[in-house]
Amino acid sequence: MPQYYMILPVAAVFLAAGCGGDGRSKVHGFVKHQGKPLKAGVISFIEEGAIAPSGGSAIIDGRYEVPAEAGLKPGKYAVAISAPENKSKAAAEQAMPGMSGPPPKETLPAKYNSKTELRAEVKAGAKNEFDFDLQ
Amino acid sequence: MKRNGFTLIELLVVIAIIAVLIGLLVPAVQKVREAANRMSCTNNLKQLGIAMHSYHDANNSALPAMMGPSGCCWGTWTILIMPYIEQEQAYRLYQNWGGNDGFNSNFPAQSTGGFPRYGSAPNTTNVTGRRYKVLTCPSDQVNTPIGAMPNHNYAVCGGTGGTSRSVPTGAPAGFVPQAGMFDGGSLTRKIKLTDVTDGLTNTIMVGEVAQGQGTDLRGFIWWGDASAMSTFATPNTSTPDQIYTPGYCNNLPAKGLPCTGTGGGVYFSRSRHSGGVNAAMGDASVRFISNGISPTAWLNAGGAADGQVGTLN
Numbered sequence: 336m337p338q339y340y341m342i343l344p345v346a347a348v349f350l351a352a353g354c355g356g357d358g359r360s361k362v363h364g365f366v367k368h369q370g371k372p373l374k375a376g377v378i379s380f381i382e383e384g385a386i387a388p389s390g391g392s393a394i395i396d397g398r399y400e401v402p403a404e405a406g407l408k409p410g411k412y413a414v415a416i417s418a419p420e421n422k423s424k425a426a427a428e429q430a431m432p433g434m435s436g437p438p439p440k441e442t443l444p445a446k447y448n449s450k451t452e453l454r455a456e457v458k459a460g461a462k463n464e465f466d467f468d469l470q
Numbered sequence: 471m472k473r474n475g476f477t478l479i480e481l482l483v484v485i486a487i488i489a490v491l492i493g494l495l496v497p498a499v500q501k502v503r504e505a506a507n508r509m510s511c512t513n514n515l516k517q518l519g520i521a522m523h524s525y526h527d528a529n530n531s532a533l534p535a536m537m538g539p540s541g542c543c544w545g546t547w548t549i550l551i552m553p554y555i556e557q558e559q560a561y562r563l564y565q566n567w568g569g570n571d572g573f574n575s576n577f578p579a580q581s582t583g584g585f586p587r588y589g590s591a592p593n594t595t596n597v598t599g600r601r602y603k604v605l606t607c608p609s610d611q612v613n614t615p616i617g618a619m620p621n622h623n624y625a626v627c628g629g630t631g632g633t634s635r636s637v638p639t640g641a642p643a644g645f646v647p648q649a650g651m652f653d654g655g656s657l658t659r660k661i662k663l664t665d666v667t668d669g670l671t672n673t674i675m676v677g678e679v680a681q682g683q684g685t686d687l688r689g690f691i692w693w694g695d696a697s698a699m700s701t702f703a704t705p706n707t708s709t710p711d712q713i714y715t716p717g718y719c720n721n722l723p724a725k726g727l728p729c730t731g732t733g734g735g736v737y738f739s740r741s742r743h744s745g746g747v748n749a750a751m752g753d754a755s756v757r758f759i760s761n762g763i764s765p766t767a768w769l770n771a772g773g774a775a776d777g778q779v780g781t782l783n
Contacts, residue, residue, distance in 0.1 A: 377730055379640035379709055387630075387702050387765035388640055391709035393721055393730045402724055405708035405761070415640040419732040421716070431589040431616060432687060432714050434542045435695045438636045438734040449643035 359406035360457055362390070364465040365397050366416060368443070372397025373469070376418035376443075380455065383411050394418075407457045414453040416467060418442045443469065504609060508743050511607040511623070511678070512756050518604070518624055518676045519754030521554035523663075532660035536626060536633075536652040538568030538575075542694035543587040547626055547652065548605065549578075549597070555604050563596035588692040594619065598692045605691070609742040613681045613689075615718070621681035621689035625737065626652040627674040627749075628698030630772045632712065632736040638702045639712060639734065647702075648773030651675045651752055654698055663752065667775045670752030672782070674701065674771050678747045680727060680740035686720035687713055688727065688737060695735040701772025701780075703738045705747040706761045712736040757782060 362380070366373040378399050379388035390407045392399040394416070401407060419439030446452050447469055455465045476484075525534050534550035545567035552561035561578055565586045569575035574585050586593050599618035606612065607623035614620045631647020632638055635655030638647075651666055651673055653659050666673050677699040682688030688711060690696040695714060703709040706726055713719040716731030726740060741747040746760040752774075759768070759782055771780025 375730070375732075377639050377710055377732075381640075381642070382765065385765050386642055386645055387704070387769045388707070388709045389704070389765055390707060391640065391703075391728075392723060393710045393728060395721075400723065401708045405706055405723075405726065415642070417639045419639055419730070419734075421732065431587070432542070432690070432693050432695065432718060435634060435636075435714060435735040436733055438632070438712075439639070439732045445643065448640060451642075 358408055358459065359403060360409065360459065360461075360463050361401060361403040361406050362455075362457060362463045362465065363398075363400040364467070366394050366399060366467045366469065367397060368418070368469045373416075373418060375421055376416060379415045379417075380407055380412040380457075381415060383413065388415075407463075409457050409459045411454065411456050413451050414455050414465070414467070415448045415451045416443060416453065416469065417448045504743070507607070507609040508748075511609055511741075511743070512748050512758075514604050514607065515624065515676060515678070515748050515750040515756045516754065517555060518551070519750035519756065521551045522675060522750075523754055524554040525551055526663055530660075531662050531664075533651060533663070535568075535657060535660075536628060536654050536698055537657060537694040538570075539658050540568070540570035541657060543589070544569050544575075545588055546691060546694055546697035548622075548691050548697065552597075555602075557602065560597045560600070564593055566593075589616065589619065607678065607741070610681050611683065611742075613683050613686070615682065615685045615687055615690055619690070619692060621687075622691050623678055623681060623689055624676055625679045625689070625691055625697055625699040625739075626650075627677050627772055628652050628654045628700060629774065630701055630769050630776070631655075632700055632702075632734050633695050633698040634735060636734050636736065638700065638736045639730075639732065640709070641702070648776035648778075650698075650701070650772050651774045652698055654694070661774070665775060666752050668770075668773065668777070668779050671755065672771060672779050673752045673774050674749045675752045675754070676750040677739040678741045678749065679737060680742060682713075682718075682720055682727060682729070683722065683725075684720040685718055686727070686729070687718045688729070688740075696737055699737050699739045701739070701768050702736065704761060704763055704765050704768045705739045705759055706741065707738050709738065711738055
């Protein structure tokens with residue numbers, strides 16, 4: 336009878352073959368602004384030398400997470416954190432979507448976003464948790 | 471003692487083997503289904519690409535405008551290409567394309583009173599309250615965010631910034647968004663194929679977008695903002711789209727639909743295909759572009775005449 340259990344490792348091999356990524360890592364962490372969790376914002380990870388982000392996430396109550404499926408490849412990144420001014424929910428939702436206003440105003444200093452000094456290094460297999468404490 | 475029949479163990483083993491076989495078969499069947507859906511999705515893009523060229527040939531060598539001169543709400547490129555995607559009837563019934571709330575364009579149809587927007591009668595009943603197969607990618611989950619008006623899956627490329635050439639959140643200082651083959655930053659501009667100096671093969675004309683779920687407006691191409699996509703971030707990026715208001719953003723990062731409701735109007739190319747998105751280039755060829763494309767190459771493929779040629783592979 337023990338031979339029946341041979342099926343388990345075989346099945347395990349088949350199951351494992353279906354998984355596996357393309358070297359992208361989940362990146363997550365916590366953002367504080369003046370000691371308090373940043374209520375709402377956006378974090379972007381920009382490869383060195385590039386203009387456009389390689390990935391990012393919305394920041395909600397300080398927390399952000401870039402999921403593994405759309406995660407970041409190992410390397411050094413510049414990190415831009417923005418906290419656009421939030422629009423009033425009530426006013427905007429009365430009507431059907433209409434004219435788009437100008438881009439939202441930035442509430443954080445430029446050294447955290449458009450001229451960022453923040454850096455992070457994503458490593459394969461590591462935990463890749465980056466917390467930022469903004470002033 | 472002689473027993474005829476199977477023992478419990480034998481039955482369990484048979485069931486286990488069948489389970490393993492089904493386990494192998496189901497993903498294979500799903501893959502074939504997705505492959506068929508993707509092919510149909512690619513074909514839709516090809517149709518749209520050809521429709522753009524047909525429009526260009528028939529209308530004084532100019533591509534359809536992204537939206538009318540007054541912006542957001544009186545019709546987008548989708549209405550203009552209707553006759554070229556076998557929807558002549560819908561086109562003929564649409565009222566007030568290119569008008570506004572104080573001026574009726576009587577185009578394409580005579581107005582029956584008032585200044586209808588995309589979301590008012592009779593446009594909703596005749597045109598925008600319907601789902602169009604050629605604008606829907608079968609791989610995606612369909613959704614209707616407002617009334618009977620559905621989201622769709624294809625948006626024109628508005629270049630490297632937001633729909634109205636706005637600067638996306640997180641862009642570095644000095645970043646100037648470049649217009650794509652469609653220009654939301656200059657709505658009266660007539661763009662010709664010969665204006666695409668970066669090369670038609672290297673510039674994106676129509677891209678894929680994923681339908682937002684619930685009240686989410688991604689893929690709501692009846693409306694100006696969502697009628698275009700940006701190449702600022704790579705296909706299926708984890709960088710959130712920037713939607714009109716919080717109530718119209720259903721942030722689902724784990725399902726590949728991250729967003730913020732801060733406004734600005736920036737929509738990235740997304741799909742339900744594994745590993746990338748389809749895109750119709752300026753010459754109406756359709757390519758599958760990997761999520762792993764370099765951010766700079768993708769950015770450059772969005773700008774139509776910025777002197778930066780994106781090499782897509």
